[in-house]
Amino acid sequence: xxxxxxxxxxxxxxxxxxxxxxxxxxxxxxxxxxxxxxxxxxxxxxxxxxxxxxxxxxxxxxxxxxxxxxxxxxxxxxxxxxxxxxxxxxxxxxxxxxxxxxxxxxxxxxxxxxxxxxxxxxxxxxxxxxxxxxxxxxxxxxxxxxxxxxxxxxxxxxxxxxxxxxxxxxxxxxxxxxxxxxxxxxxxxxxxxxxxxxxxxxxxxxxxxxxxxxxxxxxxxxxxxxxxxxxxxxxxxxxxxxxxxxxxxxxxxxxxxxxxxxxxxxxxxxxxxxxxxxxxxxxxxxxxxxxxxxxxxxxxxxxxxxxxxxxxxxxxxx
Numbered sequence: 001x002x003x004x005x006x007x008x009x010x011x012x013x014x015x016x017x018x019x020x021x022x023x024x025x026x027x028x029x030x031x032x033x034x035x036x037x038x039x040x041x042x043x044x045x046x047x048x049x050x051x052x053x054x055x056x057x058x059x060x061x062x063x064x065x066x067x068x069x070x071x072x073x074x075x076x077x078x079x080x081x082x083x084x085x086x087x088x089x090x091x092x093x094x095x096x097x098x099x100x101x102x103x104x105x106x107x108x109x110x111x112x113x114x115x116x117x118x119x120x121x122x123x124x125x126x127x128x129x130x131x132x133x134x135x136x137x138x139x140x141x142x143x144x145x146x147x148x149x150x151x152x153x154x155x156x157x158x159x160x161x162x163x164x165x166x167x168x169x170x171x172x173x174x175x176x177x178x179x180x181x182x183x184x185x186x187x188x189x190x191x192x193x194x195x196x197x198x199x200x201x202x203x204x205x206x207x208x209x210x211x212x213x214x215x216x217x218x219x220x221x222x223x224x225x226x227x228x229x230x231x232x233x234x235x236x237x238x239x240x241x242x243x244x245x246x247x248x249x250x251x252x253x254x255x256x257x258x259x260x261x262x263x264x265x266x267x268x269x270x271x272x273x274x275x276x277x278x279x280x281x282x283x284x285x286x287x288x289x290x291x292x293x294x295x296x297x298x299x300x301x302x303x304x305x306x307x308x309x310x311x312x313x314x315x316x317x318x
Contacts, residue, residue, distance in 0.1 A: 113312060130153075135164075137180060144173060192220075
């Protein structure tokens with residue numbers, strides 16, 4: 001049923017589609033701006049955290065470097081009594097670099113998704129696409145480059161929409177062919193409205209960051225939608241079960257690769273297995289017509305709870 005392969009996050013993968021090379025070069029430039037944005041946000045958050053625990057007699061610390069210059073007694077009190085140090089900021093930088101690598105591998109350097117979509121361009125050609133959780137708009141631009149009628153990219157993070165729009169502008173793609181809006185997939189009525197005039201749904205890297213899987217799929221399967229491409233992760237404990245199952249885990253919201261969970265430190269998210277998707281999509285009037293699966297080797301701390309496999313499905317209206 002599946003083509004199952006393995007990729008390493010440490011190996012650089014080159015894409016063979018020449019139409020994406022310009023997109024990749026533009027992405028590289030805006031990615032640097034995004035990193036700088038993240039660093040500024042982290043620095044501000046770090047300073048605000050220091051100000052919360054700061055004694056009135058302590059010096060101000062505008063950067064983590066200032067903290068490292070504080071007297072030993074102050075730094076020791078911060079570390080021992082509050083668990084606070086400059087290492088928090090430094091580790092956040094390391095975590096962001098690792099998370100960005102995973103985003104690059106999943107969305108920019110993903111040969112499996114490229115191959116899968118290339119094999120099924122009939123769901124792209126002359127179709128109106130909606131790219132849910134579009135991130136930086138990379139696969140929206142793939143759809144544009146492969147002659148979709150137009151593509152709408154939706155993401156909950158405003159910084160992602162800003163970067164996607166900047167890439168669109170630098171590539172001189174008119175709004176009539178591509179546009180990006182901020183939207184929350186948990187707002188099901190809004191999602192249904194956005195899908196009302198769409199032919200094909202891209203749902204890439206979303207369904208393992210949420211808890212309301214059924215309601216999301218129901219809101220996406222509007223009468224005009226005839227095809228849906230889903231890229232999701234499955235947990236090895238349930239993925240090959242012959243009954244519909246979801247593996248649940250707590251996801252920290254501060255990780256860059258985590259879903260957007262505003263004002264919540266952690267949230268319970270689920271990893272539905274293949275049978276779950278097949279049954280629910282069948283109920284909604286769709287059948288799975290193609291699938292592939294591959295194994296990602298990521299850093300050990302990311303895979304302590306379970307092994308992650310990524311599956312890509314194509315569902316078409318029956």
